[in-house]
Amino acid sequence: MKKQLIALQEYLAQNGLDAAYISNPTDINYFTGFYSDPVERILALLVFPDKDPFMFAPQLEVEAAKDAGWDKDVFGYLDHEDPFALMAGHIKDVAGSPVNWGIEKDDMSVQKLEALRQQFPDAKFPVNLSRYMENAKLIKTPEEIAELKAAGDEADYAFSVAFKAIKEGRTEQEVVAEIEYAMMKKGVMHMSFDTIVQAGANAANPHGGPEKTPIEKNELILFDLGTVHNGYISDASRTVAFGQPDEKPLDIYKVDLEAQYAAMDAAKPGITAAELDKVARDVITKAGYGEYFIHRLGHGMGTSEHEFPSIMEGNDMELKPGMCFSIEPGIYIPNVAGVRIEDCVYITDDGCEPFTHTSKELKYID
Template sequence: MSHIESIQSWLGENNYQLGYISNFKNIQYLTGFESDPIERVLALLIFPDQDPFIFAPALEVEAVKDTGWKYPVYGYLDHEDPYEIIKSQILHRVNSPKKWAIEKGNLVVNRFETIKQKFPDATFAGDLTPFIEKLQLIKTPDEIKKLEIAGKWADFAFETGFKALSTAKTEQDIVAEIEYALKKKGIMHTSFDTIIQSGANAAEPHGVPKKDFIKANELVLFDLGVVFDGYISDASRTVAFGDTLSEKARDIYNVCLEAQLTAQDAVKLGMTAAELDKIARDIITKAGYGEYFIHRLGHGMGQSEHEFPSIMEGNNLQLEPGMCFSIEPGIYIPGVAGVRIEDCVHVTEKGAEPFTHTSKELQFIPNN
């Protein structure tokens, strides 16, 4: 059964007349069509007992067809009212569409209000978000293969970045060299904006690379990933630039490394996401850095760098084969330093298998 057929069955079982999907990442997952429409309207309409259709900007219609999409696709010009066209196509299929399922976790308020104006008698009790998240939760062997290849390119990016660091670049210079090297190899997109942070700048978990030259004998955090055939990689390494480090910096690194390795080795079927988070968090807390571990242990990943599930306190979801998520403890001390060590893994019968293999032992990158 295809993913769309699964949604059709779910709609029928729950007596919904149609499902309205507008998150472009979910549309990509369900149809293979990849596009961020920005301010334009892109939607996938699914019915329990009729063919689905894609509604897209006119300039995207041929691109939809090129994916092999075998159902109708309708376009609109910028001066047209997209929701009036959507309404016409829905009414052509459903006489009185009153029971809708939508993505409550994604549909923005102004667009939701526009839909309600077009269909004043409709109710929107159904929520497709958790159902789609569950579809995405267990990756197929083909999806895992793509994630493995994306991981290999992340390892290449680390190798490139470490070489660039050895010549005393700025954080921004290293980003540029990594992304240029990837593009020369045909990898045109990164999973997110590449993060290179050194010294105290790394104490901001999602900080911005700076123009200042990286100083010797400081920690440097790399967080990066690539997109391969629609699937992403996401990994972090922290290295030392120079030939020495303060005892404080070494201690922070060693504690974070112990937390990451211990948690990754502990993954087993049936344990909960909360239990896995606690393993890493307890190590960091016992070492005296608990207040500086300020985010969940991990997040799901696949076609997006942040998917379901969250590996965090309070999440009692049990781990199953095929789940893919990050294990990324971090210690961030304002004004001092930041360390994050991350692998994304997929769960197997034997434990966790990482997608990236760059060494996590503390590396000293010489200042050449």
């Protein structure tokens, strides 16, 4: 059994909990190696302090869960069956009628909670396991870092495809299609989020999507992409010049790159998340662009693209070896341009190392 599961069992025992109901798909993957988005169906991992855990899944996912390496029981249900009634029967066979439960309150819907409570009328839910998961996933193991490195290598390959795909008159959406087609051909089954390609002033919308507008020369183009490798993700951004942009976008790029380098140099054990955010923010503010840096410096990552820690003002958490997060300062000036340069890194004993290695010096594409 994975040591992550053993740690959860110990936590349950120490906190007087009879059962844990894990419902977040990325957390189920973290414990089992199996990922699936059940949509409206029920997928859950049931964990007990002193009994073997089991997975409960739609029948059409049972064999896939086993193929993923899960060696404990997987109980399935058919669409016409009552999943919570069937699940409750298996729970009672294994652990009787648990009273004190830990559930992921950030993930579990009211409807599902009520369905579980109907099967166990005496149940209490004193612990939000979402907080446990945030801390459990905070420090990555060497094995997890190896998976994140592999995902980073895939992102670097995606950038090489992306840069070659830029052609005058081609739309942002067409460039996205070429990137994702190439990654599928390479064997990557999933991108970690919707690939972002934004040209010119469109990039001033940090979470905007690719558009049908043809790409024009003499503007910056922002790419934000990542892949999923064995359940672990990559997330990186690069901004390149197509032709010869005006002086203003080039100055924005220069400042953003300086901020990113400064934060990379400062990221090491002992600095707080807030202090690291300030390192990059001070560079951008000093250059006169502070009002256009409108998000935190970074977010944790691992089995999902947004985990702990948040690298932002007000977070006094000290960084420790094994923590993994993004460093992504951005400058977004409406109707002018947007620049974001992002690497995800892991903290080492004396600094940090990035998962992606595509050059950040401004690349000019003819």
